[in-house]
Amino acid sequence: MSSLADVGRHVPVTIASVDGERSFRRRLMEMGLVPGTRVTVTNVAPLGDPLEIEVRRGRLSIRRHEAAHILVTR
Amino acid sequence: MSSPSSSSALHRVALCGNPNTGKTTLFNALTGSQARVGNYPGVTVERRHGLLRGRDDVDVVDVPGTYSLTARSADEQIALDVLLGVDDGGRPGPRPALVVVCVDATQLARSCYLLIQAQELGARCLVALTMVDEAGDAAPDPAALARALACPVVPVVARSGQGVDELRAAIGRALAEPPPPVPLRWTPSPALVEKLARVRAAFPDAWPVSDGLALWALASIGDDELDHIPPAVRAAVAVAAPDARDDDEAVLGRWAWLDAHVAPLAERPPDRRLTDRLDRVLLHRGLGLVVFAAVMFVMFMSLFAWADPAITLVEDLFAWVGGHARTALPDGVVEDFVVDGLIAGVGSVLVFLPQILLLFFLLGLLEDFGYLARVAYLMDRIMRSMNLHGRAFVPMLSGFACAVPAIMATRTMERQRDRTLTMLVIPLMTCSARLPVYTLVIAALFPVGSFGGLSTQSLLMVAMYGFSVVTALIAAWVLSRTVRPLRARRLPFVIELPPYRAPRLRDVLRMMWTKASMFLREAGTVILVCTIALWALLYFPRELPAEAPRYDDLIAAASARDAADEVTVLERARDQALLEHSYGARMGKAIEPAIEPLGFDWKIGVGIIGAFAAREVFVATMGVIYGAGDDEASLRDRLRDERTSAGARAYPPLAGLSLMVFFALACQCMSTVAVVKRETGGYRWPLFLVAYMTALAYAASLLVFQLGTLLGF
Structure with a gap:
């Protein structure tokens, strides 16, 4: 199992778990990043961070170190 | 701001939704041009409300865009407060009779999360299904969605006004009918049920007895910055000891329901x-x-x-009005007050309008187009390293022109902490008002020379720009690490990158006008009062010592002889003498011992005091104090030739450098202070701003001058 920060672009993955401090992970989950959700990293910002991800038909920008808290499976 | 909530016959309707769901356009379409804009107390979030068009008994309140009602900070709490009818300062007011939730047809499940939370609180809801034009045939069937969500659904295209009449009619119908009860969409575990009951029991009478609100309290309270939470509720939450498993139950429960019942209604992406x-x-x-x-x-x-050109136009206009007032009024204190205090003061407020209008026009276009979110995405890496928000980039860049519109532009950031931190460092950027000061000091005190083919004087100017960027970034980093309310939180920085959309000119112009009128109303009055106070400081007592020459008689005699040059010289000498004996000059002399170690004398002190009106006023004050009037070339010569009693140059280049460093770092701009006061809703942050920048300026100038002297410059 790897984290969302490590998957390549355009590789669809499924969220296995979200960890981190309570209000941090709740915020991510309330935006729809819950276990079982399909996510794809669609782009990386020109300076290497943050990532652009597609989740639930929307595009979000998320920092690498935050994405590292989201564990995913292929 | 008037509060229509005082009228009991008025129905309040709250309009809420995720960011980028077309909520503002819809609000404008629902209320027409009569919306009122104010502030939520204590936080800089705009509070917009207005009567529903065609209904003078329905007041629509625009709730700031949010993904969830769960809150951790006072600005996130606003959404819940509006839905609960908690009014300014925590007093219970009328609960909204109806909550209209903007649901983006292209982001169906994601935008229904907020709706579910509102329904859990027991709110009567109505869905405005927005962006149906963008979704095209991928849009869900409104009837099926209404059945699933157990509330009316009205498809709208707010930009064209399509469906807005139907929505207004639906709002009227919903207000007339009793709301159907909506059960919780998921089943809490026995352990959670127990916690909910415990928290619910501690609710004050004004709060609705609902599991939704108890859930909100369990998720929100604890390690928070929320306002007006009753101690009993806090205590009950602490005893219930909510943890991540409780969050999982509620959040995953809602998403599971949405995935099962709502997501399938939008078949195609x-x-x-x-x-x-x-x-x-x-x-x-x-x-x-x-x-x-x-x-x-x-x-x-x-x-x-x-x-x-627009700024020059405003300045010329007020100079013209002032000139006419001067001819129309009899000579004396009243004339000087009206021309130099009042008219110049109004001018000094209106002179900000061109930049404010222009900045918010461009910001509005970029925001509506979807590019501001991309700016945050592109710049986050750099800004984050200084603990700044990616969206702080545009306001900080605008700070190179003027801190006033730049500080107003911090509203594009949703968190109070990000806004405040950005506001505190923007005044360090080299604004255009510093340029006349730098130009004067560099031209007067530094020798002409060249370095690597470039003139030292222009290199110095570039160096001042570089210096300001570096200090602003370092200041942001230090402040975010030392000042508690500014500390970076561990909350995720997740922002949406919305689809590109053509900006709607009417909404942009409306926002631009709102910003400008709020500036005039709230900051403008403070700036006007300060301008007049500073004018009085440098004007009164308007007396000369007995031994001074009788300037007025001399001027009269000279003009009788038609000696225009002599009149000018005498007038300058008189103004110089009057200023030297003003209260401001006395203050300058009083602070001389304090600024002497920086390389300044009392004359610079007076200039610094006068510069509080606006930095460029320094040049004019120095012109009067050196009897040079508005002749800048002669002022430069006099500054260069000024000697101390010992015969040395009063202002060696080192003193010039120290002065420029002081101007770069000191917060001597009352307009900035007035705008920070207005944007933070109190005196705490503007006072902090003045204190930290003055301390920084003093320390840095002291270091430059003393170290320079020690090294023999």
């Missing part, structure tokens, strides 16, 4: 081809940064150069 194509260029590793630099250059130039 929305068409994002246009946005994807644009992003391939605008977010491209090389090209994206080039476009970004070009866009920022245009923004910068528009504020720095293109606003100039």
